[in-house]
Amino acid sequence: KAKELLRIGVECARRAQPVWKTTRVPNRSALVVGGGVSGMTAALAIADSGFDVHLVEKTDALGGHLHHIYFVAEGANPQRLLRDMINRVVAHERITIHLRSELARHTGSVGDFRSILRTRTSDGITVETEIRHGATVVATGGRESTDGRYGLGRHPGVVRQSELEELIAHQPE
Numbered sequence: 001k002a003k004e005l006l007r008i009g010v011e012c013a014r015r016a017q018p019v020w021k022t023t024r025v026p027n028r029s030a031l032v033v034g035g036g037v038s039g040m041t042a043a044l045a046i047a048d049s050g051f052d053v054h055l056v057e058k059t060d061a062l063g064g065h066l067h068h069i070y071f072v073a074e075g076a077n078p079q080r081l082l083r084d085m086i087n088r089v090v091a092h093e094r095i096t097i098h099l100r101s102e103l104a105r106h107t108g109s110v111g112d113f114r115s116i117l118r119t120r121t122s123d124g125i126t127v128e129t130e131i132r133h134g135a136t137v138v139a140t141g142g143r144e145s146t147d148g149r150y151g152l153g154r155h156p157g158v159v160r161q162s163e164l165e166e167l168i169a170h171q172p173e
Helices: 002-015 037-048 064-068 078-091 162-170
Strands: 030-031 052-055 094-100 101-107 114-118 127-131 136-138
Touching: 030 037, 030 127, 037 052, 037 064, 037 078, 037 094, 037 136, 052 101, 064 078, 064 162, 078 094, 114 136
Parallel strands: 030 052, 030 136, 052 094
Antiparallel strands: 101 114, 114 127
């Protein structure tokens, strides 16, 4: 058995082809998918490091779920935080914002990706744009559960956190 394994190993080594590594310069831009707080934070960090950023958001406004949060445990004003962050992103010279856009295709390899963005214009026309970038950040957020556990939807006293905040903010009585 040992002789046969040795013979197989020698034959494999004899037929092997050398691996040629090529040096490539990575593309010095990034694609951030998701315009919520996480996506904007990532975009600002990358742009402040000196790289170009394409920030993609499927809705017509940045901010994500933070638009519906009015109170935090620390007492800070989340709406002011959101406004300040959006202003920083919009004003940053290295960040290009793509609103009403979705990632249609993503191909390539480390350091050299190609992505197709599908953008809906205000006229209802869909435009596709190709973007080349060296890194991708996916920050698409999450959703609250609506599966009816714990009496949600069956008992009027059981509401989701976002609904509770809306009630406190807009109907304090």
